Amino acid sequence: MSCGVRLFMANKIKIRLVRSTISALPKQRATVRSLGLRKIGSSTEQEANPAILGMVKAVSHLVSVEEIK
DSSP states (O other): OTTSOOOOOSSEEEEEEOSOSTTSOHHHHHHHHHTTOOSTTOEEEEEOOHHHHHHHHHTTTTEEEEEEO
16 A cells, blocks of 8 residues: 555554654544554554554554564
């Protein structure tokens, strides 16, 4: 994808919050919270399904993503 988020073929991905949500839009803050992230540096493991990948794409400037083998 052109936004810096690749489609992963793995079953799970690890999502880490790397930037603050203070200056983010309320909709983006809600997306970060629904991914299970609270503080900078927090991380969560999620299934790599289209819904989660779409949420990651929406906040790709705030998070980093890596696949779990």
